[in-house]
Amino acid sequence: MPHTGHHLRAVFRRPDFRRLLSARLTFQGADGVFQAGLTGTILFNPDRQTSAMAIALGFAVLLLPYSLIGPFAGVLLDRWSRRNVLIIANIVRAAVVPAVAAMIWVGIAAEAFLPLVLIVVGGTRLVSAAVSAALPHVVDEKELVTANSFISTAGGLAYAVGIAAAMGLRPLFGASDHGYAIIALMSVLGYVGTALVIRKFTPNELGPDDVPDSGGVSVARLAWHELRTGAQHLAARKNAAGALLVVVGMRVFFGAALIAVVLLYRNYFTADGFFRTHETGLGQIMFASAAGNLIAAGITPAATRLFGTRQWLGMLLPLAAAAQLGLGILFTMPGLIAASFLVAIASQGARLVAETTLQTECADEYRGRVFSVFDTLFNACLVLGLVAGAAFLPETGKSYAALIVISVGYGLLAAGYLWLSRGSTLPVMPAKPKTEPAQALTQLR
Template identity: 45%
Template sequence: MSVDRLATSWQRRSVVGVQQAAPIARPTERPTVRHLLHRGDFLRLLLTRLSSQFGDGVFQAALAGTVLFNPQQAAQPIDVAAGFAVLLLPYSLVAPFAGVWLDRWSRRQVLMVANMVRALLVAGVAALILAGVQGTAFYAAGLAVFSVNRFVLSALSAGLPHTTDEASLVSANALSTTAGAVAGVVGGASSIVATELLSRGTSGYAALALAAAVPYLVAAGIVSGFDRGHLGPDHLTRAARVTARDVLSGMVAGVQHTVQHAPAAAALVVMSVHRFFYGLLTLMTLLLYRNSFEPFGPFFPAGLTGLGEVLAAGAVGTLLAASITPWVVRRMGKPRWITLMLAAGGVGQLALGAPFVPPTIVAAGFALGFVAQSIKICVDTTLQETVDDDFRGRVFSVYDTLFNVTFVVALLAGALLLPTSGVSYPMLVVVGVGYLLTALAFARWNAAQERRSPGSSHTTHLRPAKNASD
């Protein structure tokens, strides 16, 4: 059955203006994957995400092969951290400003145009790889692609509540973000397999980078099937110009709106701390597979292929988290599940990371994938439930900024503290204990919230869209 036929049961007005809020599920309805996939608009947005993030995986694997696993280049910790900083930080510093546009422009238009722009940009990066260009020009081109990538992900998250009902929001996040993450891993794995079969030289990596343009164009075609205002924001503007003052005031308003909603602010703090520890573990793993590990038996290779194995294990953990988290959240609530996952992250990384051998690192990747996705599902849902739609683009852009900045700060800290081999027991202890302390702090905060508002940890109602007269 086509997406268009599935969509006929639930339509919006195609004109720019006030959009109707998503229909609210009856209390007796139980959110299921089948329920979600029978909504044409949710399925269309999901397919947009899958195609887009598959392309991300292909492109990022090509970039990793070119930079991190090129035998002609050194892979010192500071070099790896600097590369990530150049690619991620510049956009992260302007992302809150970009969020103002997500709350002013049609998110459908943003997703369509951004994916077409990415297709052009990766073609340029492919040309640079083929020409052997390194340094400033290469990183600037990579930065452009990564910047648009993050903009797309923010738009996807901000638009999701327009394609589902309140009762299904946790399940919708679990399905969409997990499927997107897995699509990215599949794209990266496909690239790694292609390099094994074809060539690891510059021509092979250039071809892979160029191939990423195809899923980006497919994503643009899929999202074009939405009406212009379907994904919000609820109050679209026809203004052709957005002044610098508008952008600055909008960014400040988004931050203030987040701070005024304690669950949203706490969720962002938890995710920021988690991403810091995640960044330390990422750098450690890259260095281990680049500089220390040798093949461990027939099933645990080293190098880029071994790193791909860790990513695949993380994807399995991500899938498991997606299948379990909605069920658990319905029974214990999001805050308690986040607390449990933070504690599990600390214990799991200490126990599995300490041997510093490929089999246990793969297992640690699985555990971290499960923990990370469980936390992300809860954080995404909390923001979507507690933030007004008119602020959602800005809040998710602030979220994206924290997501990237804390990751890069962790890489820079790790670059100063980690040896080139990647083996560091003190750093592993810092990560494990840090997760446990964060779990304790968040549990105490949640207990205080429950005393003030009994039952608040289990349900937070989706904030309705404002009426045109408001």
């Protein structure tokens, strides 16, 4: 941990890192506020009734279209000024949110405003990929692990704070269409604020460094060609690709567990003292997960340097399996909160390793498309888990069989990864910089 503290102090000496961090915190806080308003409208508004499959399909509408266009956006991140992308994307989101809020206010069905919500939520994936691709431009390579761990975890905490702030405002505005519309509208301040912070960077300060000539080829053809070369670039780094597949596999099981938790807090649990149901109870789950993310950020850099990527992942996956089965099977609110905390440590630890590996192993001209492909798989696998859970779970969300399947799934992922990566000894998060970063063949998120 002393090494981590030293690296963190070095990172914070960079004003450009502090500026990029401020932008990340601002837009993720705004995302929390907006999505709290949206979630309250769809899940817990007494004027609206939503089935489990409708919830899962809502996620699909929001995430899958971006999953299809995301890789093409990644090509643009490798060709357009990432600073300008961050500004324009947040201004567009700030312009769309009032329209969504107006439709919520007048009680229009969710299906009607989901296409607009797609722009806001899809914009989050785009700007997150842009920040990840830009991070190596604002920190030294030897500090990249610490910077990535901190900025990712701090962003998650900002998102949780945004949700908490929105929940705190709900008694003031009411749990109705009008109240949730006002809460969603307040996110505009964060998106505009992010654009103002990013404006302080020069147009090319966040990359990309080298932009090849397109030779008059259409964007669609160019995107398809460069995505293919980007996939080849990643596939050549087999340890990183394998770890990435583990992470997106984890998202399937996370999606199934997520829909179960929503149903349990909406239809099964009853409030008991400190432990609450509905939005407040889900907020407690989210804060437990945020705490787990924070712990993961603190221990992952040191753990990967001590054990190496393969061994660290081999510890995290069984942790997730044990938490799901040992604590989740109690089907109590304290048990689920504890399980969420431990699963968050495992998930965030794996995600941080993968993300850092992509940043260090992939050349700058490939980073944008690689991170967009990563987000595409991340989202698609989450939706797959949500739909599978909604199809097989009862309305209460309580299912011992589903819990066992999820736990066994984590175990199988661990066994498969350890078997396929046997013989690998290269750590992903070195304490000292490599002269040739492309030689470090491991990463995971």
